[in-house]
Amino acid sequence: MLDWRAYIDETARAISFLSRLPVPDRFFAGHDGSLSKTAAAFPVAGLLIALPSACVLALSLTLGAGSTLAALLTITVHVVTTGALHEDGLSDTADGLGGGHDRDKALTIMKDSRIGTYGALALILSIALRTTALATLCIPGSIAPAIAAWLAGASLSRGLMVWHWSSLPTARTDGVASRAGAPTKPVANLALALGGALAIALGWLALPLAALLTSLIASGILSYGFTAHIRQRLGGQTGDTIGACQQFAEIGFLVTLAIAL
Incomplete structure (x- = not known):
């Protein structure tokens, strides 16, 4: 029985x-300070964290802003709200995987706070893909599909990042993810189930079911592929790869949904 308090x-x-x-x-x-149990709440927290940016999206479209401007404002507010936590992980992961020819070199690069070419390109592509996809979902005369997609992606991607976290051993013992404590399988399964359930519930309100399910599957496949690649290259996860997984999951969901619609 889940203790709601x-x-x-x-x-x-x-x-x-x-x-x-x-x-x-x-x-x-x-x-x-452990996150081993807290991770189960990541999908719900992701939804709540995305609410301010969703309000910006709704307000921008209501006031007549163009879809691209509204989408970019939404992502800007979201990045400020999250402190670019996951974008930082994506950038570091891209630099490590792109510039590191072996595991140790990749992990050393990922620990370096300086941004390189691969990291910069990853950030540019992440913002561009999410902005374009969200703008495509801003259907004239209805703000509901874009808002539902944005909130659904926020919840689903946080569930998938917990799954990534629990599926791999830690790649280094001095990282944030290692110190925070890995989620157990039951916690990860709960997070994944909640992320998927919230995404379906939110999408059901305003999105075609076939497009929604296709996007859920695409996001899951992309996260699985990324996790398999990290297992092969690094032998385990880090805080950076966890954040990168969130980005891949969210991008996969929004882009697939924009194409499917």
């Missing part, structure tokens, strides 16, 4: 970890 506490902690949004100190009283 405890889950609310974990959701608050997840919001604090995944964003710059303020969370009352009472949620951290007596907490050891």
